[in-house]
């Protein structure tokens with residue numbers, strides 16, 4: 001009898017455990033719809049590695065403007081319409097203001113001590129405010145402009161005296177390429193054995209160490225040199241660290257994470273905007289001619305001045321249209337801080353949120369002929385890039401909006417204007433505008449799948 005009781009307790013416990021495990025593993029009752037999931041990989045096979053923004057836009061045409069994917073172990077909700085982008089980035093902005101943790105963001109950004117990958121909270125607020133004020137404000141955005149975006153950002157961040165500048169930029173660039181590529185480890189965060197199997201975490205650690213040595217040296221050099229009139233961002237961060245001026249004190253690792261962020265976030269997106277603008281205009285020579293004519297009529301000297309740039313209405317439309325088609329197509333992923341409901345669907349806390357900015361900017365209900373490059377579409381609109389209108393928000397919106405927006409627009413306007421002023425552009429022999437390969441790939445920014453060689457021909461008067 002006793003044996004029977006003992007046996008029935010064990011069996012009922014097992015049944016209870018099985019029921020609990022089943023209920024616990026069952027997804028929330030009312031998740032958004034989505035394609036069927038395969039065991040282990042979920043929907044990873046549907047996330048086209050080359051152009052995920054296009055694959056996700058295609059899925060939204062089948063499953064609707066909000067859908068659910070399981071990417072490895074990561075439960076992900078994708079939003080693809082301006083209305084729902086407004087819901088998650090404005091109405092429920094706070095709920096979606098965290099960032100998901102990833103192996104690569106933890107490793108390369110000193111435990112997510114940069115701005116873009118840190119969770120919402122006092123530290124993020126403090127660092128974003130300081131960088132916006134000290135490096136990225138409208139007032140300061142024009143004066144450090146020198147030659148190219150790399151130069152602009154690196155000089156504003158590191159100052160003029162940085163003997164390791166080239167090596168630092170090379171290594172930061174390599175880190176960014178690794179960070180932006182498809183890293184399976186990020187999709188199986190709880191399967192730590194994967195790190196040992198792929199062996200890539202060890203390689204990344206080595207890359208990070210090499211970068212760290214240069215960044216350490218940079219801090220030492222800044223600390224030991226006499227204070228100058230013009231402080232760069234590193235000087236500012238070291239000063240506030242020394243004076244203990246901040247609510248949340250910062251250590252050297254925080255400063256290094258911010259320097260890396262400014263050198264990486266600040267360069268690719270702006271320089272890609274310039275490259276895409278030129279490429280789009282090469283495809284449509286009449287647009288190139290119109291922009292060149294405007295710039296060459298307005299700019300009188302060897303380089304455009306601030307006042308002259310302000311008069312370039314058509315060039316500004318070209319930049320707006322370039323950003324509509326070629327911003328950060330999937331933005332930076334957000335993460336839900338608590339259970340919530342979007343469009344009638346349950347979204348559990350910790351769900352990753354992807355806002356498909358590309359799908360929103362090419363929404364056929366909002367834009368006529370949405371995939372075609374037409375700067376004129378902005379002629380009679382007052383629509384701005386500030387994230388107030390969810391038809392067009394190339395820098396994001398809400399709390400997590402890009403702090404480099406004004407800096408980037410200033411740099412892109414300056415560089416593009418001077419390129420239009422000083423050069424004619426031609427295609428390699430035998431190539432016609434319609435031969436240009438416009439296919440893109442996503443690595444945070446949109447990059448051309450096959451970068452094209454466009455040949456600059458300096459105008460005689462600037463040779």
Ligand code: HEM
Nearest residue numbers: 115116265266269270328331332394395396400402404408
């Ligand atoms: C044309 C150039 C640029 C474009 C199109 C762009 C676009 C964006 C977008 C779409 C986001 C994501 C917003 C979100 O996830 O909600 C973002 C975030 C961010 N951008 Fe930019 N950006 C550009 C230039 C820059 C520059 C020049 C810097 C700094 C030097 C910068 C620093 C950042 C940072 C730190 C974040 C994260 C903000 C946060 O998490 O609070 N960006 N950017």
